[in-house]
Amino acid sequence: MDKNFRENLLLALDDLSLALWEAFSRESLSKKMLKIGRVDTRYFNRSLKRYENSGLIKGFKKDDKDYYRLTEKGFLKISEHKIKNNFNLKQKRWDGHWRLVVFDVPEDRKYAREALRRRLKFFKFFPFQKSVFVFPYPCEKEIRALGEYFKINDRIEIIITDNLGSRNEEIKSFFNL
Numbered sequence: 001m002d003k004n005f006r007e008n009l010l011l012a013l014d015d016l017s018l019a020l021w022e023a024f025s026r027e028s029l030s031k032k033m034l035k036i037g038r039v040d041t042r043y044f045n046r047s048l049k050r051y052e053n054s055g056l057i058k059g060f061k062k063d064d065k066d067y068y069r070l071t072e073k074g075f076l077k078i079s080e081h082k083i084k085n086n087f088n089l090k091q092k093r094w095d096g097h098w099r100l101v102v103f104d105v106p107e108d109r110k111y112a113r114e115a116l117r118r119r120l121k122f123f124k125f126f127p128f129q130k131s132v133f134v135f136p137y138p139c140e141k142e143i144r145a146l147g148e149y150f151k152i153n154d155r156i157e158i159i160i161t162d163n164l165g166s167r168n169e170e171i172k173s174f175f176n177l
Contacts, residue, residue, distance in 0.1 A: 094177050144156075
């Protein structure tokens, strides 16, 4: 399936289903997709079927019309997609300040802690310690979005500093600054 088409379909689904319980018709989704770009009907139908089979949406009939509802799995998929696409952290110029992302997530939330750690590594944050990561550009909004997604926002702190002590040069080198 074409990556742009999948992304557009996720965007349209996100627009139409502001809540998990809100249903939308096939026609309203098709119209939304047409606003974004050209739609191949067969491709569209196959994509809907694939999303339904993978548990992202749930289909049902009402008054001889096809309706869909986003599942919790679909909602999480869209949230994840939005986080990945909104993580535009690379700036042209460094402002001289480091952002330390510090988190203390308890053992009963281990999955969320590890997922956050993986995401920070994926987005090229420097692993200063096991639960401390460094980044040279503003990232507060994106980190808060990750915290909300993993439901650990209250366990994350962002500290802005201009000196990282003896590791300053090592970290500057890591970010090519």
